[in-house]
Amino acid sequence: MPQSLLADLSQVRKIEHATLSERVYRDLCELIQAGQVRPGQKLTLKGLADALGTSPMPVREAVRQLAAEGALEILPNRAMRVPLMTKGKFRELLKIRLALEGLAVEHAALHIDERGLAMVASLHDSLCVEMHRKTPNVDVIIRQNKQLHFAAYQGSGMPTLVTLIEGLWLQVGPVINLDLRAGSRRLSEAPALLHHGVLLKGLQQHSAALAREGLAGDLLSAADMILAGDGLPD
CATH class of the missing domain: 1.20.120.530 (GntR ligand-binding domain-like)
Known part of the structure; x- marks a missing residue:
């Protein structure tokens, strides 16, 4: 198979992965902003992945980003939650x-x-x-x-x-x-x-x-x- 075709296919896979990660991130943002999860509510990767109809990997990436932005807290037992608000x-x-x-x-x-x-x-x-x-x-x-x-x-x-x-x-x-x-x-x-x-x-x-x-x-x-x-x- 020509090397140029292999390179093209590799690029397609990267684009698809990036697109999926971005979609999951946007979907989680909407879920949080819309008040569909309450402050203090515990969440799991599997539960979120099931709700979004995807695998845990892009959810894990989105959760890391949301945690860095202060929208989620990562808990010691691998769960996470929406931060409590005072x-x-x-x-x-x-x-x-x-x-x-x-x-x-x-x-x-x-x-x-x-x-x-x-x-x-x-x-x-x-x-x-x-x-x-x-x-x-x-x-x-x-x-x-x-x-x-x-x-x-x-x-x-x-x-x-x-x-x-x-x-x-x-x-x-x-x-x-x-x-x-x-x-x-x-x-x-x-x-x-x-x-x-x-x-x-x-x-x-x-x-x-x-x-x-x-x-x-x-x-x-x-x-x-x-x-x-x-x-x-x-």
């Missing part, structure tokens, strides 16, 4: 999110293009429809809320900043979205819709201050409701 740590992460996510929407207000604006507006409309249903689909709400936020953040044209924000969402996602799954007042009162509307208006009017106001209102209203409950230890 009110103090949640407040610290909130301050960081207000700074970084606020910076992202300020820049997005100045740089987002028409396609990005249309996407944020469409997601806002879809989220309004879903949250006003008699029985809202929490999975849809969680997914659309994340898509709306990141459509706005990506409009900043600052990919490094967006990557940093993704890391923050890995840490707070289990708490924020588990709260929604538990029947939070955030569903019945829907304060996010008001604040998303202000954020969208800020982007449309190219007002950095208004965009930051909407973003801050969204983060703070959710945090107030979460901290008022008994889901987080002191």
